[in-house]
Amino acid sequence: MQLTLEFGGGLELLCDSIKIHKVNINFPNESDILTVKDLLSWVRTNLIKERPEMFMKGDTVRPGVLVLVNDCDWELSGQLDTTLEDKDVVVFISTLHGG
Amino acid sequence: MMLSIFVLKICRECFYEVFEEEIHQVIVQNRLFKSGERVAIGASGGKDSTVLAYVLSELNRRHNYGLDLFLLSIDEGITGYRDDSLETVKRNEVQYGLPLQIVSYKDLYGWTMDDIVKMIGLKNNCTFCGVFRRQVIAFPLHSKHSLFTQKFIIPIIFCFMPSSLIDFLKALDRGATLLKVDKLVTGHNADDIAETVLLNILRGDIARLSRCTSITTGEDGPIPRCKPFKYTYEKEIVMYAYFKKLDYFSTECIYSPNAYRGFAREFIKDLERLRPRAILDIIKSGEDFRIATTTKMPEQGTCERCGYISSQKWCKACVLLEGLNRGLPKMGIGRPRGNGNGDNKHTEAGSTAKSIESKQCGSLDF
Numbered sequence: 001m002q003l004t005l006e007f008g009g010g011l012e013l014l015c016d017s018i019k020i021h022k023v024n025i026n027f028p029n030e031s032d033i034l035t036v037k038d039l040l041s042w043v044r045t046n047l048i049k050e051r052p053e054m055f056m057k058g059d060t061v062r063p064g065v066l067v068l069v070n071d072c073d074w075e076l077s078g079q080l081d082t083t084l085e086d087k088d089v090v091v092f093i094s095t096l097h098g099g
Numbered sequence: 100m101m102l103s104i105f106v107l108k109i110c111r112e113c114f115y116e117v118f119e120e121e122i123h124q125v126i127v128q129n130r131l132f133k134s135g136e137r138v139a140i141g142a143s144g145g146k147d148s149t150v151l152a153y154v155l156s157e158l159n160r161r162h163n164y165g166l167d168l169f170l171l172s173i174d175e176g177i178t179g180y181r182d183d184s185l186e187t188v189k190r191n192e193v194q195y196g197l198p199l200q201i202v203s204y205k206d207l208y209g210w211t212m213d214d215i216v217k218m219i220g221l222k223n224n225c226t227f228c229g230v231f232r233r234q235v236i237a238f239p240l241h242s243k244h245s246l247f248t249q250k251f252i253i254p255i256i257f258c259f260m261p262s263s264l265i266d267f268l269k270a271l272d273r274g275a276t277l278l279k280v281d282k283l284v285t286g287h288n289a290d291d292i293a294e295t296v297l298l299n300i301l302r303g304d305i306a307r308l309s310r311c312t313s314i315t316t317g318e319d320g321p322i323p324r325c326k327p328f329k330y331t332y333e334k335e336i337v338m339y340a341y342f343k344k345l346d347y348f349s350t351e352c353i354y355s356p357n358a359y360r361g362f363a364r365e366f367i368k369d370l371e372r373l374r375p376r377a378i379l380d381i382i383k384s385g386e387d388f389r390i391a392t393t394t395k396m397p398e399q400g401t402c403e404r405c406g407y408i409s410s411q412k413w414c415k416a417c418v419l420l421e422g423l424n425r426g427l428p429k430m431g432i433g434r435p436r437g438n439g440n441g442d443n444k445h446t447e448a449g450s451t452a453k454s455i456e457s458k459q460c461g462s463l464d465f
Contacts, residue, residue: 008349010350010351063372066334071342091341093341095333095337096364
């Protein structure tokens, strides 16, 4: 499926300083749903070029990174279990910097 | 758009309303401002100060606070960080219609942070930066004239000059008179304050612990400072900035990975994930801390060298500057050994490390 991923708050520095990525992701093996959890591991493998620990901690995003799926806080759509659909927009914003 | 801090689902427009109204209530209930005050907004170009400038300026209009607002930025001289973020503040000046004043460490103290780090290495940088920053606006006298010169010589010279020349000289003098500020407002948010409470506990800094949750500080000093975002979560601020498409700079200070605060921050973020209320609860604990009457607390006086408020003979900024200018990077850092009473022995032999390291950590007064 096609997704638009945005990186903000300094995270773009981990992906060659590109803020917006339009990507095509396959469903994981033997599954017909794509969750944010699947997306995260895909991003870590394919988009994050340096310091992955700044983006992820274990299976989930590093604490302090906000995730919005179609402008909706992922905490309300099931966090890691949020299912994604074609043409969805996922935004990752880091809050871990000076104010 | 939905927000989940207290499992409250609200749409974007309502979020803006709730966010702005909450800040307004914090300002009103804590009586942070008085009509007619000239208020400096500490602006770094980062998320908190940008949102602060935007919201405060909006609320000032909407609720007629009657404040004379301007942006105040500090240039610590950190290449690759501050020079970029200052560009953001210059844009904010235009975007929000708020005049901008920039004050630099180089002008005030004669040292940039880059110079300081070259001299002292990568540890304890934040101590210098934090101390110098806090005295920038109130008493920027350190690298300039001695107290004697200011209080006696300069007034005498001025008596013999035409007033136009005096005005010109005063404008050049990068002292407090140039800034003319009644109050300073900063974008410290709930996460920051919770981190500070934890940091002070971890360091046993009782003096600071008793002050760090106050929404207004320095009322007995030259310029009071207040924090309208005291109860506002960092997450809310970032969401607000994101949806309102506010222009801010988001890179970490290049020296910050070595800062102790990083540990407290990591911990707070993990805590927030498990129980979001923890942040406000930590602040509440900090507010309600009571010190045992038998605990000895530092007494507040004034610095012998510059007159700034200080609980020691010399204020921390003077100690640190002296150390830098004399090539003694450890001066003023760490706890005293041997001298338990924290007395300063700067005038005598600066040779032994023991007599120089006299300032106690946790005995500062801002």
